[in-house]
Amino acid sequence: MKYMATYDLMETARNTNEWLGATARAMASYPVFALSANPIFQLTAAWGEVTERTFSRMVTKPDWGIRSIVGPDGTDHLVDITPVVERDFGNLIHFSVRRREKMARQILVVTPMSGHYATLLRPTVASLLPDADVYVTDWHNARDIPVSAGKFDVDDYVLYLVDFMRYLGPDTHVVAVCQPVPLTLAATAYLAGEDPAAQPRSLTLMGGPVDPDAAATEVTDFGRRVTMGQLEQWAIQRVGFKYKGAGRLVYPGLLQLAGFMSMNAERHGKAFADQVMRAARGETSDHDAHNRFYDEYLAVMDMTAEFYLSTVERIFKNREIARNDFTVAGKKVDFGAITSVAVKIVEGEKDDISAPGQCLAALKLLTNLPDDKKASHLEPGAGHYGIFAGKSWRLNIRPLVLSFIDANSGQPRKSPVKLAVTK
Template identity: 85%
Template sequence: MKYMATYDLMETARNTNEWLGATARAMASYPAFALSMNPLLQVTAAWGEVTERTFGRMVAKPDWGIRSIVGPDGQDHLVDVVPVVQRPFGDLVQFSVRRRAPMARKIMVVAPMSGHYATLLRSTVASLLPDADVYVTDWHNARDIPVSAGKFDVEDYTLYLVDFMRALGPEVNVIAVCQPVPLTLAATAYLAGEDPSAQPRSLTLIGGPVDPDAADTEVTDFGRRVTMGQLEQWAIQRVGFKYKGAGRLVYPGLLQLQSFISMNAERHSKAFSDQIMRVARGEASDHDAHNRFYDEYLAVMDMTAEFYLSTVERIFKNREIARNEFVVAGKKVDFGAITQVAVKIVEGANDDISAPGQCLAALDLLTNLPDSKKAAHLEPGAGHYGIFAGKSWRLNIRPLVLNFIDANSGAPKKSATPIKLATSQASA
């Protein structure tokens, strides 16, 4: 399947469906039909509106939508997204709060590169902003990166994190969510061996596959069943002529989205049919619950083929992180070199992506880190999304993480005070 024609065929199908939706919406909305009592016209227009939006969102990068926060003085503080380090495959960006002095807490959030944009962590970032200076890894869509920029695999990803940590200095506290957890741990160990003074103060690792074999999930089962040859044949394509990355081998976002939806096809089908009827009855809005969720969920990005394949082979199949045999730029990374960085593990009891035990395995690798600098929390009843962006995060995990950061950074040891957010995503 490593052909441009296959990639372009998927894009053609997406574009055609977007056009069909726009056409149906426009035709069914003609003023001449306004006097008709046929409800089919309203349903057709509603189907067109939902279809056009659905397929259009698949190739659009969502906006962060964090416009301002309300400070303790009751005044609005505008928020700017400012690049701090810019690289071909991803940037480190700061959510700069105007008219606010630097905060005692400096947090770098490592976003996943697993099909969705970093904006998937919008509510996570928004919840941290009132209490910290927040930086986020903003990964780029591989389809937009020219082939001349070179490769990007798990080692390159790790070295990007190393450079980002160096740029922020040793006072930074790192929070890694899901996919980047093992590589963030590797980047910290790399610094411990090569540049100890640049290590972060603390690591909070949330629901990531440090040892995929610690607990079985559908993800780990799939990784065991499929061979690397099969995976390369089924999943990898070349970017078509429409984008700057034409010719680059990628795991296409549209193909990933197909896999996401197929896991809960009945649930998604009902959600869209219900939304069509809400639109037909005039009960929907541009930012209702359905659109807020699916505008983000449907926005997918291509991953470089080498990153996806090396993740499966080295992290899941060979378990190089779990066996302390990971190599970066020809140098073996020794997790035993981490002796000063406080590490907290957060898992969800109902996480079916990175099941309990997979992330906790990180503490066993830290053989020379004192127990006083190790912590773990298992959130009852929480699924994968809930531990970093849902109710469990907002009510329980966020305060625990901030208190852990304070306890290991010399910052004031007090619970974070909830501050009302004034953002377009405040209800997320």
């Protein structure tokens, strides 16, 4: 079948490297080799350990790893992760804190569907949990979704967000990070036109490509240079026989990872070599800095072909969001319909993925939103990941976001009827 052989070839290469690593580690770890002073055995075992872990992580969904938080009473409170709305392509999950009263702040974190799992925002979620009830969009790996589940494109993504917002009710504050920023804005505009009572209280839009042409980056330049036909030919494959989604057209996670790695190949190569030397000296641990980073970075997921291609064509090439010419399920979405939802833009000064100006363009689209409902912040020295994780997020951005949420909370509003939880 077209494109299936290449998908299975990539998986075969990954599986073979994982096997080679495991074999080298096991062989070089035989006790008899400890009698030899030759360091080749320690280096071989170390190379095998790092290689096995590297290639096994590529097909493993990371755990959230948020077991508990310290509550206002100073004691540890266990955290349960519970799906509250379940769909074929993604769930709305709730980080439920035991023995804690309902918090005044209710936050929906909209995570990217751009190659990595929602757990990439683990630091963001963990830092918000002590001060809010947190809900997160948890997107599924397309390779595990049977073809019978149908398509999933940009329209479907927006409609999923609409359903999630309706479920949570109008006292929700939405925080969208990176790729979903323009689609979260579109979902809010859709609700403004179709179901105004279900709109959230506020939107915090962080480092997303609302107008990719506002500030060119390598990502936007690539979208301009490549035709849709070339992109479909180069990037799209069919899921192989190993997974439930066999036959589904996807943009494979392994192919995306190859692109990620090639952008900084020298740095990643040095990190791998350094980790091998540390392992040979017995200086590594399961959760050392290298493993914490690469366990997440290497864990990639497939995107449906229709979602990836429609994102490139509609958001980057045609700029439908930026031109206020976006439709969802055949209905025109007018960003001018947003008149009461407070919107805050957060950008990083050194963001080389969504450069400053791309996200800020959202405020220009909100022609009927009062100026006192608009806010923006440019974080000095912060790169793309720095705006939602790391020192800039912890010390500067997070307090600003929480203050913005509090300033736009007001009195509780009557919630619309909630959706039934579906499988």
